[in-house]
Amino acid sequence: MKGITKGVTVSRGGIRVNHLLFADDCILFARAKTEEWLRLQELLLIYEKASGQFLNKDKTSVFFSSNSRGEDKEKIMELGGAVIKGSYEKYLGLPPVVGKSKYNTFRSIKERVWKKINNWKNVFLSAVGKEDSRSMAARVFKEKYFKIVPLTEAKLGNRPSYIWRSVCGALNLLKDGLRWRVGNGTNIKIWGQKWLPTPSSFCVQAPCTILDQEAKVSELITSGEWNEPFIKSIFYKGEAEHIWSLPISRMEAEDKLIWGYTKKGVFAVNSAYQMEMKRRETATGECSNGREGENIWKVLWNLNIPRKAKFFLWKAAKELLAIRNSLYKKGIIKEQPCPICKKEAETAVHVLWSYPAAADFWSDLILVIQKWRTNEPDMPSLLDRL
Incomplete structure (x- = not known):
């Protein structure tokens, strides 16, 4: 059934979305062409025969974009039977279709939030949902703004949204608090990259004397364990002890960037705030x-x-x-x-x-x-x- 519809894209060159599923509801995307509509009807007919569930046309609506041709609209509505022409209903309080005027589209949400603020409501959004990297919002940002590169290398881009501009404003703070967790050590440079569990800098302070400046951490590992005599001959005593304390993956896992100011390596807003406050105190002196x-x-x-x-x-x-x-x-x-x-x-x-x-x-x-x-x-x- 591949190629039945073209779907829509989130960004230029991005993946095409043919459908979205929300609990018992489904939104299908297709071009306003008669042949695509007929293919969709064939697909829905197959689903009805296979599942025994029939499409309720009284609860089904079709929404056309502003650049759809009038004759195509009329033909599709004629073939649709009892299908209603109009925009999709709100889902979980949000409009699935956003027109040219974002102000009119989201005005009701703004008014509802202000009403909650004025009534001293405390819980607005799910705190857990905001931290889910697999959420739809997180994947949309990934697809639109940093599809190829990691978040730490993302750029502001042209016409960024307010949320993305805010995220980019905090990227430097995020970069300062990240360090590498050693897996197999093949992607981490011994000098110049942050990988030691020392919050002051996370970097090696000992001078480069024996190894090359571009040497990787993997050169300090032998048979899945730290080469302690070799490490002792290169690094300061304190740094050597920190290196020996780092666990090494027995499965030769990939090296991974983690947040350096929490025990589990997971980013936390309070730890980032404390890091920034300490940095400001160091720069300006405590009042x-x-x-x-x-x-x-x-x-x-x-x-x-x-x-x-x-x-x-x-x-x-x-x-x-x-x-x-x-x-x-x-x-x-x-x-x-x-x-x-x-x-x-x-x-x-x-x-x-x-x-x-x-x-x-x-x-x-x-x-x-x-x-x-x-x-x-x-x-x-x-x-x-x-």
Whole structure:
């Protein structure tokens, strides 16, 4: 049955997609030509005879692209019988067909997300699904932006999407944290590439004296084990011990890039964040109140309150709440002042503390707070006082 339809492509020169399966639903792609429609009907007839399941034409629709010819549309609709002409229904809340106006297509999604934010809904997307490299989204990005090369060598390209531009913006950080896991050692250079379990650089510091500058790690392995006397004669003592501690694959597996800042080698956002913060501290020097800030976070995370409340206070201190000051800085809204008092910027400390209504609430709740000043500069300062 190969070659029944041409399907559609995700990108120029990419693979062709003839169908997509979603649970009990199926989307078929074909050119708006009578012969392809007849072939599809023959294929569906074979499926009906083989499975005993018949196509429900009352729940079937045909969607034509804007460049389809009128006579082809009429002929296909005539052959389709009770098939409905129109766009496919939303599936799991998302539109399968995107027209020229992306704003109109995704406006309902944006409004729904904003409604959730305003209602303080906490869970929007599946955290597990975002980490699945086999997901449809991950494969589409691979096909469109780095089909041939690995992710670390991918380019921004022409007319990139906002998501891909954001991914590329973090690629340098990703590259800095990657190192090689030794398999057979044939793809790793001893000097110049990162493969040692030393987070400071992951690179060999000993000078190249005996071996060639382009020598591979496989030259340090003999009969599936590290050649300890040879390694000892080349590397510093500490580096030699790190090399001996590395396990070698008995099956001569391929060398693999892993994330160097977690035990299992799997990338984690929190470890990347910590790596970047340490790098910035090293470059600029730690500020004078850095240790005081650390104490605030230790006290916060050790409070005997629900985790949701701790997370809320942390977001407030980091100005990550969906308030006007944060939205203004991100270019989402054009006005920064508080919409009620119209005097100060709507920051977290303003909403939760210095705004008169908030101050009255706290003073009624805890009498000792009545004598506190309300002009705290920011949330970390307020948390430090509390």
